[in-house]
Amino acid sequence: MGDQKPILYSYYRSSCSWRVRTALNLKGIKYETRPVNLLKEEQDIPEYENLNPLKMVPTLIIDGQILTQSVAILEYLEETRPEPALLPKNPIDKAKVRAIVQSIVSDIQPVQNLRVLKHSGQGSNWGNHWITLGFRAIEKQFKETAGVYCFGDSITLADLCLVPQVYNANRFEVDLTEFPIIRRIEAQLNELQAFRDAHPSNQIDCPTDS
Numbered sequence: 638m639g640d641q642k643p644i645l646y647s648y649y650r651s652s653c654s655w656r657v658r659t660a661l662n663l664k665g666i667k668y669e670t671r672p673v674n675l676l677k678e679e680q681d682i683p684e685y686e687n688l689n690p691l692k693m694v695p696t697l698i699i700d701g702q703i704l705t706q707s708v709a710i711l712e713y714l715e716e717t718r719p720e721p722a723l724l725p726k727n728p729i730d731k732a733k734v735r736a737i738v739q740s741i742v743s744d745i746q747p748v749q750n751l752r753v754l755k756h757s758g759q760g761s762n763w764g765n766h767w768i769t770l771g772f773r774a775i776e777k778q779f780k781e782t783a784g785v786y787c788f789g790d791s792i793t794l795a796d797l798c799l800v801p802q803v804y805n806a807n808r809f810e811v812d813l814t815e816f817p818i819i820r821r822i823e824a825q826l827n828e829l830q831a832f833r834d835a836h837p838s839n840q841i842d843c844p845t846d847s
């Protein structure tokens with residue numbers, strides 16, 4: 638393992654960066670934040686593209702490696718810093734947690750990403766529509782899986798993905814009243830220090846007037 642403090646390229650309101658911030662906090666990994674302002678299109682600057690050809694955040698520099706894709710980063714952290722565990726041990730349980738993760742990171746978040754909204758010319762109705770559909774699915778999944786958190790009573794990668802997605806749902810004015818389990822879990826998670834510290838309002842690049 639490298640001795641250098643990990644560096645996270647992040648944007649305060651980026652849900653994908655937020656997932657990684659929470660994992661780093663939960664696992665007690667001290668890191669340095671390098672803000673990438675998506676509204677100023679800093680993700681398109683060639684120096685950043687050299688780090689992350691996707692021109693997206695997050696990018697994590699850790700153990701002498703440049704890592705991209707938030708879920709690949711989460712899985713790497715889980716394998717190299719296994720405590721506290723953020724995936725269950727049993728393969729079936731693990732598959733169920735990963736299914737919730739994928740519902741959020743593959744089926745909901747990409748459709749409301751900045752570049753998609755810009756290219757499609759769609760506004761908040763678009764995001765609202767897709768988040769609502771996705772939340773209907775995961776609210777049903779939670780009827781089977783949820784305990785205190787998304788999967789039973791331990792925090793898993795699914796929880797790290799849920800909290801930022803609920804924040805985005807609020808930004809897109811999704812009516813959350815039909816999702817009581819999602820709301821309950823999110824409220825509980827937001828009480829925890831690691832989640833609070835990862836919140837956009839506690840990031841160094843959060844504008845003071847937001």
Ligand SMILES: N[C@@H](CCC(=O)N[C@@H](CS)C(=O)NCC(=O)O)C(=O)O
Pocket residue numbers: 650651652653654675680692693694695705706707708742747750751752753
């Ligand atoms: N699959 C990628 C998605 C990353 C992503 O969508 N990042 C967003 C912020 S959450 C971004 O950088 N958007 C910039 C853009 O759309 O130009 C991951 O999970 O890391």
